[in-house]
Amino acid sequence: MRRSTRSRPQSVWRVLAVVFAKALLATQAPAQEDGYVGSDACAGCHTDAAEAWEGSHHALAWTEATPENILADFDGTEFVLANMRVRFRIGEDGTRFASVTERGGVTTEYPVQAVVGVAPLQQYLFETEPGRLQSFDVVWDTEKGDWFHLYPGTNPPPEDAFHWSGPYKTWNARCATCHATGFAANYDMATRSYASEQVEIGVGCEACHGPGARHAEWAEQWQTTQAAPPENHGFPRDLSDPAAFLDTCGGCHSRREAYFDGTPPAGTSYHDAYNLSLLRPGLYWPDGQIRDEVYVLGSFLQSKMQDKGVTCSNCHDPHSAELIAEGNAVCTTCHSAAGNPDFPSLPLEVFDSPEHHHHPEGSTGAQCRSCHMPEQVYMGNDWRADHSFRIPRPDLSAETGAPDACTSCHTERKPDWAASEIASWFPDSTHRGPHYGQVLARAVNSPEPVTDDLAALATEEAQPGIVRATAIWLMAQEGTALDAATLERLLADPDPLVRASALDAGRSAEQPEILLLIASMLDDPSRTVRIAAAKAMLGAPIAHLPGAMSVQLQQAQGEWQAALSSRLDFPETHLQLGGMALSTRRFPAAAQAFAEVTRLDPQHVDAWVMRARLAAALEDVDAVREILEAATAANPEAPALQGMMSQIDAQSP
Known part of the structure; x- marks a missing residue:
């Protein structure tokens, strides 16, 4: 463990390291488990499913850096953003390279280590240290055929934690689990390094179904034994259960905090594997519409469709991940005069008609999703739909501040105009009452x-x-x-x-x-x-x-420790550890934790403030000054740090 700004006793931190090492055993991902056979083993029997899956966004979520997989033009192209420049080239053996000149003038060339995604953009991974993969912020627009920067408005320098080489862009920690099958990050806190592993890159068959060895064993013997299949055909989860789809799909398609080091043990329910983000400001609009990149589950849980038992596979083919039909036909499988016997509460009415949508047939406004699934763009060009399937409420826009589907298209109009139009179309609507x-x-x-x-x-x-x-x-x-x-x-x-x-x-x-x-x-x-x-x-x-409650407390605390131990490469984790240590008056441990926060994220002003306050209580004015000098160097415009430095200067003789 690298020391913080000043030398401090390490005994408490060593004790914590032992505790976390033990706790980590409880959070090991299934990459360590037996039972995986790989997608190739499934394809021999399940040919239709394999054909649908091959080439899907799931299959191509993470691929090798081969010329066939890399869609971008590396043949002498260049990208420039202010004083950051990237030159792309192809090596003699076909390897793709990016020569990155950072703000500050330092140039480093990286071979592309792996490929992420296929459309509408493709991203590339660089290995910045042995085993540590970082997702590069200059990506390829597969629709326009050009390079662009994911965050052109910020373009942070290398010393910023949000730079592509920083902890918030570490592939092993932040992304890999959902782009792989049977992944374990295997972060070593002592060396601050990764020995990550996975069963296979890409979202394979067993990423959803779980390890398939029992199923494969039964299938191999079935030709001669004709034996009945084991429970769930040998898989850990019954995907015919609607709740299982939320557990299976929701684990990756949600904004959440994970409890395990990578892929949860097969069959783990969602709330045993993750802590789902709520509708907090900045993540969602007050009316629950998506705002930041929150993916799907948080919005879907607000929908009446989820409440009625609709699952992902009612609209999406589970193997290709494509919609089951084109355009409004997806919705009219249920929302029509014929209805759907699986959902008997549906009103038997015609919705796909001008009498309902009040737009010209075939127009954008006539599409169900335009009104009921408004989209937000993330990662520069990736439009994603809100899955709360809400009825437009422009009458609430002034009160909630949230966007409305109507004026998102009719940009020259105001929400009160849209509210008036909807009221004239549906004068007897019951959907204009109070809203959460x-x-x-x-x-x-x-x-x-x-x-x-x-x-x-x-x-x-x-x-x-x-x-x-x-x-x-x-x-x-x-x-x-x-x-x-x-x-x-x-x-x-x-x-x-x-x-x-x-x-x-x-x-x-x-x-x-x-x-x-x-x-x-x-x-x-x-x-x-x-x-x-x-x-x-x-x-x-x-x-x-x-007695029994005391044991339960120890067990629950152990689960909490195990969850934290699986995320020791996150600044957020050490912020929690610092808060825990303060709550129990373990001030040296708190100082160590906040020091790790600022090492990982030098722009975390609150952690610097806590370090300075703890140094004032535990050490002397020189220790405080040393911390504040490092803090203000990383955050020269932070008022809180400037104020503390002024107080220290005033104390100096």
């Missing part, structure tokens, strides 16, 4: 607490769980304490998101009845809830727990 977005918007934007509104939303069982969980989270941000009766009700909710948010909201409570309610959730069926309970118990004023 109004409450969430007030909570985010109002200077005054909206506690009562949030509490009512949190306990309104007809609302989606992710919405109610967000309301509870916002109550906690306002500093609102849940009373015991409300907390008990929320902890009995069937949705793990609601239960976990309720526990987070109760973390600062000290009343015995609240603490006992929190402790009662330490054996919850969901890992997300158990970890939330362990966090809520940290530093709780309890001298002793009953």
Whole structure:
């Protein structure tokens, strides 16, 4: 472990390293497990599925750097953005190279180590240290046939953590799990290096179905034995179960925090493998529309379709990942006068007609997705649809600040015009009543607490769980304490998101009845809830727990430690460790954790501030000055750091 700015005792950190090493054994990914056979072994029998999968975005999610896989023009092309320049060339053996001149003038040439994706853009991976892969920010537009920068407005310098070579762009840590089958990052905290491995690159058959050895063994013997198949045909998960699709697809198609070092053990349910991001400001608009790159699950969980049992495979072919039909035909498989017997609550009406969409047939406005799945662009040119399948509400735009589908197309118009048009089309609509977005918007934007509104939303069982969980989270941000009766009700909710948010909201409570309610959730069926309970118990004023509950606390704390140990290459993890250490008054450990945050992310001003405060408490003014000098060098315009440096200067003789 490299030392921080000043030499400090390492004993606490060594103890933590041992704890994390033990915990990591509990989070090992299935790359270490037996049972994988590889996609080639599946293709021999499942020819139709293999043919559909081959060439799909899943199959091409991560490929080798062969001339056939690389779509970009490396033959002497060049890309320039301000004072950053990239020259591309092809070596004599066909290897593709990028010679990168960074801001500051340093030039390094990298061979392309691997390829990511196929359309509408293709990205390339460089190995900057043995085993460490970084995703380069200059990518190839496969539609326009040209290079572009993913973040032209920022184009960060190499010393910035958000530079392509920084920790937020490390492929092993941030991306590889969802682009591979049976992946393990295998990060070594002591050497800060990776020994990553995977069963195969690309999203293969076993990425969704799980290890196939039992299935292959049964299939091989079946020709002679005619034996009945084992449960789920030998796979760890029954993909005919709608919930399994959310577990299988949602794991990668969501904004979340992972609990395992890479691919979760086969058959793990979503809330045992991940902590899903809520509808937080910056990630989603207050009405729940996608804003930042949150992928699909968080929006889909808001939809009535999900509530009625619709799954990914109702619209997408699971092997090609393509839509099951063209255009509106995807939607009219259910939304038509004929309906769909699998979903008996559907209104039997004609929707694909001008009488409903009020646009010329064949136009963009006549497409169901234009109104009900508005798109956002990510990664420069990748348009992705909101999967909450919402009814347009331009009448709420002024209140929520969220975009509306109508004026996203009719850019010359205002939302109030769109609201008037919709009201004239559907004068008797029942879809213009109160919306949860109004409450969430007030909570985010109002200077005054909206506690009562949030509490009512949190306990309104007809609302989606992710919405109610967000309301509870916002109550906690306002500093609102849940009373015991409300907390008990929320902890009995069937949705793990609601239960976990309720526990987070109760973390600062000290009343015995609240603490006992929190402790009662330490054996919850969901890992997300158990970890939330362990966090809520940290530093709780309890001298002793009953024997069984004490064991449950240790086990939940172990799961929390294991989750953290699988992400020790994340600045966010060390920020949590620093907070944990402060909560338990382990100040040297806190200083070490915040030092690791600033090593990984020198622009993390809050971590620098905590380091300086801890140095002031534990060491002397020279130690504080040394930290602040490094901090202001990395963040010369940060007011908080400038203010602290001014205070130190004022103390100097």
